[in-house]
Amino acid sequence: MKCRYNKCIYGGGEIEKGTEVQVGKGYYMHKECARYSKTIKKIVELYLASVDSTVMPKALYQVINKIVFDRKTDPEFLLFVLKGAIAEKIPIKAPYGLYYLVKDDEKIRKWKRSQAQKIISGIELADRKKPTDYKYTPTPPKKLESIVEGL
Numbered sequence: 001m002k003c004r005y006n007k008c009i010y011g012g013g014e015i016e017k018g019t020e021v022q023v024g025k026g027y028y029m030h031k032e033c034a035r036y037s038k039t040i041k042k043i044v045e046l047y048l049a050s051v052d053s054t055v056m057p058k059a060l061y062q063v064i065n066k067i068v069f070d071r072k073t074d075p076e077f078l079l080f081v082l083k084g085a086i087a088e089k090i091p092i093k094a095p096y097g098l099y100y101l102v103k104d105d106e107k108i109r110k111w112k113r114s115q116a117q118k119i120i121s122g123i124e125l126a127d128r129k130k131p132t133d134y135k136y137t138p139t140p141p142k143k144l145e146s147i148v149e150g151l
């Protein structure tokens, strides 16, 4: 079956049988695509609820998509820094403020630590396979620093 995520991170390919995630009636996604889609939705909801409810969701999605897909940032890292900014009352004046949040070195270090702990406890480890025919391989958190340098 085909992945129904319009931003499929594997280029819209077939989903390996038994690994698909059902996201609606007759709708399936790659597990990683479902995670991306769900996390991006959470970022948008959180931004609208806690930062600015008047922003156009389309403009917000544009910025998020650029950060996640063009600059290959794990959406969970973006969600993590957004939550942190809200908790620390860091003002975010417009969606493009998100670009600055993902460049915060201290946040990157914190995130890496939390990811390392996840790996140690065995969570998600089994899901990290990387077939070579993937159009785009999600960037593991350990590479975040090099990505950020390119921003």
Ligand SMILES: [Zn+2]
Pocket (backbone or CB within 6 Å): 003, 004, 005, 008, 009, 010, 011, 012, 013, 029, 030, 033
């Ligand atoms: Zn997909």
